[in-house]
Amino acid sequence: MLEKTNLKYYFFYIATSVIIVAGFKAASEVIIILLLAIFIASILSAFLNFLTAKKIPKLLAYMILISVLAVLILLLTYMLNSSLTNFATNLPDYEQKIKDSIVLLINYAQEFGFTVNKDEILKAINFSYFFKFTTDIIGNIGSIFSKALLVFIGVAFILSETKVFEKKLKVIFNKDKTRLLNFRLFSQNLQKYFTVKTFTSFLTGSFIFITLFFFNIDYPILWAVVAFLFNFIPVVGSIVAAIPAVLLSLVAGDFEVTIWLIVIYMIVNITISNVLEPKFMGKELGLSPMIIFFSLIFWGWILGIVGMFLAVPITMTLKIAFESANNTRWIGVLLSDLSRRNSRI
Template sequence: MVAESDGSATRLLGIAAALVVVLAGMKAAEEFLVPLALACFLAVLAAPAVIWLQSRRVPEMGAVLVVVVMMGGLMGGIVALVGGSINAFADAVPRYQARLDELFSSAVDLAEAQGLSLGMLRDAIQPGAAIGLAGRAVGQFASVLSNAALVMLTVVFILFEVTVIPAKLRLALGDPDADLGRFTKVVDEVNAYVVIKTYVSAATGIVAGVFVAVVGVDFPILWGLFAFLFNYVPNIGSIMAAIPPVLLALIQFGPGEAAVVAGGYTAINLVAGNVVEPRLMGNKLGLSTLIIFLSLLFWGWLWGPIGMLLSVPLTMIVKIMMEHSSQFRAVAVLMGGPPKSD
């Protein structure tokens, strides 16, 4: 019994040590792995279109070419739309930070003139940091766009492998009749989540962009893109997307317009997150709220804003693979949502 216990402890320590090494490697290889993960994300999104075209007797080369050209055109359109805004906003970030810090200091001075002691608050809070964070997020997005050619080339090679992956997996498993249920489930569930989330995020981004343009906030296309991208980030994504335009409205116009922008974003995200998305998605996610939040923190720490965007699909993959492992099935159950009532 003691020997068995020692063996289990040794195995657990070995798994923990291997996990630390893998995570350290993933952190160190961020510049390589982030574009690769993004390419896999796009390939999962595009694979059904390639398979559908091939079912209509379009040759493999033609099917992949059509889908990649469409994706490339979409990415090119995004670059054309927001490229100028990204550069202009990056140049304006120091000015916005200084103005926001000035407004905050004025508000603290006014409060202190009324007898309130807020010296510690002045030292603890740096409102300009929020604009700086937005600038860094824009910078990472621009870096990803600069690697767009590499990402798209990786997508092409993945799509060429789509139709032969099942045969390769069966060959690797040494069983021509092997059940590939776990792999099929990974692809189907991740694809269903990504497609629905993309539709909802696109609608959210368009509505948010039009709204801030009507209010008159600078860079409305950029904030629409922010709303689209950060809608993929669970729990806090909508808040993160709203902070920069709200602060910018405060800088440009004052607290009244900032409150209008905050209220508009709240309404948009309440409808998208609590009405539209649950109706379309149902129980497809299969993850508990706590796990979603923890995965957001983990992947955000590991790979930054792009890791946040991919946190749910990556965690879904881990959970589904654990479901098909006798050793980790209990962990997968704990990661899942509430059990269904009979």
């Protein structure tokens, strides 16, 4: 039987969690910008440390990273806006071609005696929602760019405060060396996760771009960026990222290319997700598959579509934070995939 004191603590923690979640949901737009700035800064800080280790002055290294980030944001915004605009313009043609391909498949099936309601199937194929989604993105490109600018400024400030932040930690944990070591371990593991995940996502996008360019699929840069971003969403991300390119190959009427694309997408994602990531990341950073699934639902509900991209990084951050302290390590174990490591409990 639980003691009354412990019971009060449990209710207090539950009530506090509910209030925090409600606050996150109410302030989701601000939270998204803050989290993106923190996560991107965590990735870039690894490169900042690498440059300073090569005897490059910190100010010069800082300016190099910020300049590269600014150029990347501008290039990506321009290329995505251009690709999406052309894609939205050609979308009605793609819709008609896909319908024509489906009619051919239905006629082919009917030749073998299958009964297929052609009118119902064609009626069900409606690209209006996808067209609206694409045009909404194009229409809001200015808003997206302004938020990207806020993230950029946030990253610049966080990177500029790295050394000062370390001094603050030494002052805070002056009499508790264990907590300081735990926090450093947490920071190192978090940085390791983001660096490896970004690297593997970049590899995924690069391989997809080369493949699509080789097979002459429209908008290879756009679908490569989609593959890069959706690689941060486990399980369903790689499947969703493959759909546009596969559909465009079907539109072209080349079924052999379609099969090749499906096979290559599977090989790239399986190899990178199941071979490279565990090797570079380390088995100790693994999340339970159940936790991954529910984190996608939970953070997607709180932060929207961006929450699905950030679901695993946020949950991984919480797991690493919990495992860094002895009194909360049991929560980190609950979030872990113990099938991929030896328990140290």
